[in-house]
Amino acid sequence: DAKTTQPPSMDCAEGRAANLPCNHSTISGNEYVYWYRQIHSQGPQYIIHGLKNNETNEMASLIITEDRKSSTLILPHATLRDTAVYYCIVRVLVSGGYNKLIFGAGTRLAVHP
Amino acid sequence: DAGVIQSPRHEVTEMGQEVTLRCKPISGHDYLFWYRQTMMRGLELLIYFNNNVPIDDSGMPEDRFSAKMPNASFSTLKIQPSEPRDSAVYFCASSKRGQGFFGEGSRLTVL
Numbered sequence: 001d002a003k004t005t006q007p008p009s010m011d012c013a014e015g016r017a018a019n020l021p022c023n024h025s026t027i028s029g030n031e032y033v034y035w036y037r038q039i040h041s042q043g044p045q046y047i048i049h050g051l052k053n054n055e056t057n058e059m060a061s062l063i064i065t066e067d068r069k070s071s072t073l074i075l076p077h078a079t080l081r082d083t084a085v086y087y088c089i090v091r092v093l094v095s096g097g098y099n100k101l102i103f104g105a106g107t108r109l110a111v112h113p
Numbered sequence: 114d115a116g117v118i119q120s121p122r123h124e125v126t127e128m129g130q131e132v133t134l135r136c137k138p139i140s141g142h143d144y145l146f147w148y149r150q151t152m153m154r155g156l157e158l159l160i161y162f163n164n165n166v167p168i169d170d171s172g173m174p175e176d177r178f179s180a181k182m183p184n185a186s187f188s189t190l191k192i193q194p195s196e197p198r199d200s201a202v203y204f205c206a207s208s209k210r211g212q213g214f215f216g217e218g219s220r221l222t223v224l
Contacts, residue, residue: 032211043117043204043215044156087156091211100146100169101206101213103156 004088009108012082018075020107022088025069032091033064034101035073037084044087044103047073078111085109117216119205125222131193134219137186138207146213147180147190148204156204162188195223 005023012018024033034049048055048062050071055062061074075082087106091099118137126132138145146161160170165182173180177196182188192199202218 034211036213041202041218041220043206043217044213046212046214049212099211100158100161102158103148105155 004090004104006086006088006104006107008105009110012075012078012109012111014080014111014113015077018078018082018109018111020073020075020086020088020109021070022073023070024088024090027068027090029068033062033068033071034089034091035060035062036087036089036101036103037082038087038106039081039084047086049091078109080111080113083109083111117205117207117214119203119216119219121219122217123220123222125224126195127224128196129194130223131191132195132199132221132223134190134203134205134221136188136190136205136216138188138205139209139214140186142207142209142214143185144208144213145182145188146206146208147188148206148215149201150204150218151201159190192221195221197223199223 032049032051035047036044038044048057048060050062050064064071085106085108087103089101120135143164147159148156150156159172160180162182180190200223202220204215204218206213206215
């Protein structure tokens with residue numbers, strides 16, 4: 001299973017871009033990179049996912065390096081409500097075509113005024 | 114859509130009692146997952162189902178834990194007998210094509 005490495009914590013000023021890195025050097029060619037976040041004790045919330053190309057949606061952008069060994073989640077204009085734990089996950093493909101999401105420790109992002 | 118619905122939101126029970134947690138997945142989703150979250154161990158995958166069939170229960174901690182999915186709209190996670198170390202937040206998630214949606218969790222306290 002591909003493992004991910006994230007910094008345990010980061011700070012960001014409100015209104016600035018938050019760039020959250022993730023290393024997944026053992027990722028295989030058909031595994032996707034997913035990002036989730038968990039605000040306080042709520043259920044994790046899906047943000048974005050990608051395979052090879054960069055992706056953007058209304059919440060964030062995902063930049064994946066050409067060798068796919070790392071990625072960056074970008075929150076373009078962070079707000080106080082973006083304070084959360086952010087999880088970078090490689091979707092594990094198992095036999096039979098079924099897959100599961102395995103969460104690591106994540107990055108605790110603190111957005112301050 | 115109402116999202117993934119879990120009940121109860123909070124449960125306080127005494128050691129040795131049976132606990133049943135319930136989950137209603139999003140309609141049309143074919144995967145259902147049960148996770149447990151504690152400060153010490155983070156988010157752990159306990160078991161997941163595909164089309165109501167248990168696929169992988171390797172994360173279930175011991176025989177005291179069991180999970181069922183009798184139909185596409187309902188799943189239960191049962192702990193019998195419960196122990197203080199089972200205190201945690203239990204999340205249910207459902208997905209279709211990989212994008213998982215989580216419920217708000219059931220916070221279990223075993224005294």
